[in-house]
Amino acid sequence: MRNGYLIGFAFVLALLLAPVSASAHTGLKSSVPANGSTVDRPPGEIVLEFNTDIGSMSTFEVLGENDKAWSVSSIRVDQNKMTGKLDASLPGGTYKVKWHIVGRDGHPVESELSFTVKREGQQSSAAQDAASAGTQAAQQPKEPAAAPPETGGNGRTIAVIAIAAAAVLALGIVVRLRRKRG
Known part of the structure; x- marks a missing residue:
């Protein structure tokens, strides 16, 4: 279970850091x-x-x-x-x-x-x-x-990051709830 959180954290961190180098227009x-x-x-x-x-x-x-x-x-x-x-x-x-x-x-x-x-x-x-x-x-x-x-503004990049982070968080909650039931 701990590995799942680490993988999720690494994924969110990668999403947050990747646009920094590509955001200049x-x-x-x-x-x-x-x-x-x-x-x-x-x-x-x-x-x-x-x-x-x-x-x-x-x-x-x-x-x-x-x-x-x-x-x-x-x-x-x-x-x-x-x-x-x-x-x-x-x-x-x-x-x-x-x-x-x-x-x-x-x-x-x-x-x-x-x-x-x-x-x-x-x-x-x-x-x-x-x-x-x-x-x-x-x-x-x-x-x-x-x-x-x-x-250009970074509004679209921030929105994509927020949606991806919410999706990862929701996925983590679903996985945790399923494991508690089983």
Whole structure:
């Protein structure tokens, strides 16, 4: 009887520890244009780099003001990078890049980033900072921070563990009750 409890305990422990190493989802590591950046010229290409390889069916779309979709062609996935060419030059304004990927762990992940294309006559934020400080715009622009990795919740994993633990506990109770009767 003692061996049965040890086996059940080992099984529950294995269920609890196994998802720890597999729970991290693929997330965005960096992008061009960078998330939250202001660019002087419209990009001809969007580049998204993820922290793990992504599935070949991954895609993205570029949305302008009022969620107007801008045509993107030649979307390619190469290991952990996804690139696509913009078919038209983006006018000044704010844009969202909505991406949908399947990570190496098989989980679908989606999120978005934004960037702004400088409008005609508008100074970039680096130029405005330089002008307000009374210095020349010869300073090197700061590298924008990379977007934090997107992570999915562990709600499904916790639910599976709880159900498995309850099933093992119920099985142990049934076995114990049968042995007491017999």
